Each structure stands twice: as structure tokens, then as C-alpha cells.
Amino acid sequence: MNNLLNTELDYQDLVSKFGSPLLVLDKATVRHQYQALKAALPGVTLHYALKPLPHDAVIDALEEEGACFDLASNGEVDLMKAHGIDPAKCIHTHPIKKISDIAYALNYGCKVFVADNECELEKLAQFRDQVKLLVRVSFPNPETKVDLSKKFGALPEEVLPLLNKAASLGLEIYGLSFHVGSQVKSAKRHVEAITACSQIIREAREQNIQIKVLDIGGGFPVDYETASETNIKEFCKPIVEALAGVSEDVRIIAEPGRFIAAPAMIGICSVTGKSTRFGKPWYYLDDGVYCSYSGQIFDHVVYPKFAQKLGAINYSVLAGPTCDSIDIIAEDIPLPELDIGDLIVGKMMGAYTIATATDFNFIPRAQIVEIDLEREPLCINLEMVA
Numbered sequence: 001m002n003n004l005l006n007t008e009l010d011y012q013d014l015v016s017k018f019g020s021p022l023l024v025l026d027k028a029t030v031r032h033q034y035q036a037l038k039a040a041l042p043g044v045t046l047h048y049a050l051k052p053l054p055h056d057a058v059i060d061a062l063e064e065e066g067a068c069f070d071l072a073s074n075g076e077v078d079l080m081k082a083h084g085i086d087p088a089k090c091i092h093t094h095p096i097k098k099i100s101d102i103a104y105a106l107n108y109g110c111k112v113f114v115a116d117n118e119c120e121l122e123k124l125a126q127f128r129d130q131v132k133l134l135v136r137v138s139f140p141n142p143e144t145k146v147d148l149s150k151k152f153g154a155l156p157e158e159v160l161p162l163l164n165k166a167a168s169l170g171l172e173i174y175g176l177s178f179h180v181g182s183q184v185k186s187a188k189r190h191v192e193a194i195t196a197c198s199q200i201i202r203e204a205r206e207q208n209i210q211i212k213v214l215d216i217g218g219g220f221p222v223d224y225e226t227a228s229e230t231n232i233k234e235f236c237k238p239i240v241e242a243l244a245g246v247s248e249d250v251r252i253i254a255e256p257g258r259f260i261a262a263p264a265m266i267g268i269c270s271v272t273g274k275s276t277r278f279g280k281p282w283y284y285l286d287d288g289v290y291c292s293y294s295g296q297i298f299d300h301v302v303y304p305k306f307a308q309k310l311g312a313i314n315y316s317v318l319a320g321p322t323c324d325s326i327d328i329i330a331e332d333i334p335l336p337e338l339d340i341g342d343l344i345v346g347k348m349m350g351a352y353t354i355a356t357a358t359d360f361n362f363i364p365r366a367q368i369v370e371i372d373l374e375r376e377p378l379c380i381n382l383e384m385v386a
């Protein structure tokens with residue numbers, strides 16, 4: 001099966017057709033990643049977290065697979081509405097919301113909400129007849145650079161009092177959720193969190209509070225070093241084993257974002273200028289950290305990058321198009337001598353890249369071209385780039 005993890009594209013041809021900088025988004029890779037994770041987590045309902053790449057093509061590809069969705073803002077609600085997604089397939093997982101945000105999601109029909117503190121429970125209680133509550137539990141993870149439990153989640157010992165408070169406010173208790181941090185190295189924290197939640201579920205039952213759903217969040221990693229396929233089955237094995245210990249009548253859901261989106265997009269940009277500074281070759285590109293490479297700042301990821309050229313290697317600098325000095329995407333990258341118009345290709349650029357891009361310096365963002373590597377001939381969505 002063709003996807004961006006095993007297929008090289010004609011980058012030059014794409015740039016001659018669509019210009020530079022470009023992001024090429026492959027729907028076949030989206031479907032492939034979804035299927036791989038689904039197979040690795042049997043019986044788990046996958047809600048794609050829109051945050052890393054809230055793009056129409058991704059939603060279309062996932063809709064075809066029967067996926068569910070995880071949203072966190074009114075804009076993401078609008079996106080779901082525009083695609084006609086059944087709101088019963090959506091969960092709203094932002095732990096902190098304005099009252100108007102809750103009303104907005106409910107008006108669409110999304111009823112599952114997350115909270116991790118009393119103040120939020122009181123907001124949700126205004127809509128007690130409609131809301132189903134997930135209480136988010138915090139499991140700090142210093143191993144990941146994106147430790148979401150630093151910002152959100154109640155400590156495990158705070159959960160039962162919160163569940164009781166929710167019950168006394170007349171809220172429908174639906175379940176527990178956690179997020180052990182993004183791009184985790186191993187499933188260790190998932191396993192610990194599942195075990196701890198399983199214990200909380202038992203204790204809650206003793207107090208007559210029924211937990212129906214356990215949401216194991218995201219965090220499923222991709223391989224940024226080699227841009228090759230993660231053995232997700234192997235990664236998820238300990239998670240599957242831990243889930244076997246959760247009471248059978250608890251439904252398991254997950255919120256993968258990065259794993260589905262990251263491999264599905266590559267970046268292509270061009271050399272627009274060159275110089276030698278302090279003895280080193282510098283190449284100035286038409287894309288950088290304020291745009292497609294913003295994840296190198298916000299998401300702490302370095303994307304695998306290469307030039308399609310042979311020649312004697314020099315340790316070089318790749319700089320972005322803005323006038324800011326932080327706008328450098330690689331220092332000491334081994335490259336042959338490049339010329340104006342030569343291309344730099346970045347892989348694994350689907351998650352937290354264009355989603356966090358800015359318009360700094362009024363430099364336009366890379367254009368996204370939609371392809372489908374499984375539907376021959378290489379099907380390019382021309383409307384997207386018109």
C-alpha cells in the first residue's frame with residue numbers, strides 16, 4: 001500500500017506545478033495511520049484530535065474510515081459542522097471553557113465534556129440536562145517535552161471528591177480521561193495511568209458512581225529520526241495488556257492526533273538566497289520556523305530534512321524567510337552545495353506544523369496540496385490550490 005512513509009514523490013514536478021513553499025498532504029497516509037492504530041488497539045474507539053492538523057482532507061479521509069473526532073474550540077465545532085459530522089461522534093476535551101463555548105458545542109449536538117476542577121463543574125452544571133462528564137486525571141510525565149498533565153488534570157486523589165461533587169450538582173458522570181503527554185517514548189505512562197484509573201473506577205463503584213468510559217488520550221509517537229513507520233502494534237502491546245485489567249463494561253476510547261497526522265504531510269521549500277558566513281554555507285529558504293517549521297519551536301520537534309542533490313558535503317545552515325534571527329531551521333546540517341531554486345524536503349510534517357504557523361513579516365504560508373497515493377493516477381486536488 002502506497003503512502004508517504006514508503007513512497008518518494010517527484011518534488012520538482014510538484015513545485016513546477018504548484019509553486020513553493022508547498023505542503024503535500026496525502027489522504028492515503030491518513031487512512032493508513034488510522035487503520036494501523038485501530039489494529040493495534042482492538043476494541044478502542046479512536047477520536048482523531050483535530051488540533052495537530054485540522055484540515056478538510058484529513059477529516060474526509062477519516063470520515064471514510066468511520067472515525068470519531070475530538071474537538072476543543074468553537075472553530076473546531078464549525079469544522080465538524082461544515083463536514084456534516086454526526087455530533088454523537090464528537091467529544092469536547094478542553095478542560096477549561098467559557099460558558100458560551102459549552103453552549104456552542106451543545107447547540108451543535110456534542111454532549112461529552114471534560115473538566116478537572118470544581119469551577120468548571122459549576123459551569124457545566126448550568127447545562128446538567130444535556131452534558132455527559134469526563135473527569136480528566138493528571139499523570140505528570142517529565143519524560144515528554146509536551147507534558148500536558150502540567151497544565152490539566154486533577155490529581156488521582158482529587159478525582160473521587162470531584163466525581164461526588166459532580167453527582168451532587170446533578171451532572172451525568174460519563175467517565176475518566178487522561179493525556180500522558182505527546183510523542184511519548186514508551187507506553188509506560190499509559191500503563192500506569194490505566195492501572196490508576198482502573199483503581200479509581202473500582203473505588204467510584206463502591207460509592208455508587210458508575211464509570212462508563214475510559215479515555216486514554218493521545219501521545220502515540222511517530223519516528224522523527226528516520227521518518228519510517230513506527231511499530232505501533234509493539235508500542236501498544238503493554239496498553240492492550242493493561243486495558244484487559246479494566247472492568248469489561250467500561251468502554252475505551254482514545255484521542256490520537258500526532259500519530260495520524262504527522263506522517264501524512266511533507267514540506268517542500270526552495271533556496272532563495274545563499275551566502276558564506278563565518279566560514280559556513282548559509283542557504284535562505286522560502287519556509288521557516290514562523291510557518292511550516294513552527295513545530296521546531298512550539299512542538300520541540302526536528303523534522304528529517306534533505307536536499308535532492310549529490311556532491312561534496314559541507315555542514316551548512318538553513319534559514320527561513322523572515323528577518324528574524326530565530327528563523328533558522330537547521331545549523332550544521334550536512335548538505336551538498338545548493339543553488340537558487342534547489343529544493344529542501346522535510347518529512348513527517350503533518351502534525352503541529354502549519355497548524356501553528358503565523359503570518360509574521362506578512363510572508364504567506366505554504367500552500368497545501370492534497371494527494372491520494374492509493375487512488376491512481378496520483379490524484380491531486382486542484383481546487384485546493386486554485
Ligand SMILES: *Cc1c(COP(=O)(O)O)cnc(C)c1O
Nearest residue numbers: 049093182218219255256257258
Ligand atoms: C493535543 C491533544 C491530543 C492529541 O495528542 P497527540 O499526542 O497529538 O496524540 C489529544 N487529546 C487532547 C485533550 C489534547 O490536548
